[in-house]
Amino acid sequence: MKTLSLKNLRKTYFDPYAGSQVTAVQDVSLDVEQGEFVSVVGPSGCGKTTILNMIAGFIPYTGGEILIDGNLVKGPGPDRGVVFQSFALFPWKTVLENVGFGPKMRGVPKDERDRTAREYLALAGLSHAADRYPNELSGGMQQRVGVVRALANNPAVLLMDEPFASVDAQTRMTLQEELTRIWQERKPTVIFITHDVAEAVFLANRVVVLSKGRVLDQIKVDLPRPRVWDQLIEDETFKRLSAQVLQMVRAA
């Protein structure tokens, strides 16, 4: 069953200074099955963030359709969880309150949403940080909270725009491994945007390459799971797929 479906999606921005339209997304069609992990790569400015923001409902689209479980997207909603590069944790709420925010908006009573939040924090190995404020956590821990906050709300699709771009390289590898582990446990549908070709291949079932607002090509990634860097870094298939994607991105 198709969870997410983009049909001839198009976006133009109006530039009030030039008085003209700028095309950010030309024509993108894409279907994502339930439980799929799709990475989206492409050169800077090819429209990745624009597409993700349209799916999230943060910005309107100019043409085409976005369907979530068959329903037309008209604005932000809890069926699409978003993980931000800036983490976007609420600084005045504890980690527990951040993770329980989605259930709170649904009217779930406090002890029940606290239980859900603790369960998800345990999933990310963050039980000890439940009562801390975000500014007391490292960047890596903050983004773990960002991920489980989105997951705890049980979205149909999890949208991530370069979520690990602002943490250091070691932490990034750990976060990537944890994300694949969590994905295996919960099987959320994920759209993951990144610049990093190795990251895209490491995480995904499928890599979509964008170029100038269009889908250039797609590659299936049939690497076995669980995926860990120590093994994959030497893996011939991983190396071949990464090289292939890299070539497409550079040619894009």
Place this chain on the structure above:
Amino acid sequence: MNIALKFWSGYVRATHRWPIIATIVPFIPVVAIWSIVANSGMFPRAFFPAPVDVMRSFISLTYKGILPDYLQDSLIRLLFGAAIGVALGIPLGILIGSSRLAHRICWPVLLFFQAIGDIAWLPILLIWFGFGLTTMTFVIVYTVLFPIVLSTVLGVQSVHRDLARAAQSLGASPMRVLWEVTLPGALPNIITGLRNGLGYGWRALIAVEIIVGTSGIGFMMFDARRAGSTVEILLGMIVLGTLWYIVDAWILAPIERATGQRWGLVTS
């Protein structure tokens, strides 16, 4: 040298335990010099009273109930005006801060009216509303309003766009976003605005009471001038300074620090 250091260390530790010492000690030389000049016979005492005279007047006016009554009148006027200012200023600031259109339309007008100082309104207010509470309240609301609006706008704009987006995609309605994200995010700035606004309002109130008052600390001071009582004028000035110091340093500043620092929005 050693003794001086020991004394200093004792002072620092004492102020740490009783912060009020740090407030009072700097005033000791001020009061001492004042006292010496007043007692030196350089000026007539009725023209330049000594601290003891002011103290005596303080006790007598407090005992008669005049000072507490006037103080109460002034404070109630300030709080009444400030409450209206807050009730108007925060919504207006949120509107201007969150809507680009509202910002474009309101901002120049806002800055224009801010430039007309509160007291500059008095001539026309006296014609419109006469010598009374309406005129006084108008001036205070006017004074309190601008700092609150301007800092609320700043506060709302300082909330990262992704925070509102995160809340929306976790299922928050626009009202919930306002309540859970915009307001707490803007709170440290709003409190700074309130603190400034109350400070300006307090000063404006005294000026207005001098001109239109029939009671209040400003009125007391101006009335004392008519009677030639320098003691009461000085007493009024000291009450103003002391009271504001207490409100600002002991109430407003700690609240301002507490909200910002705890959340890491302000670096300590």
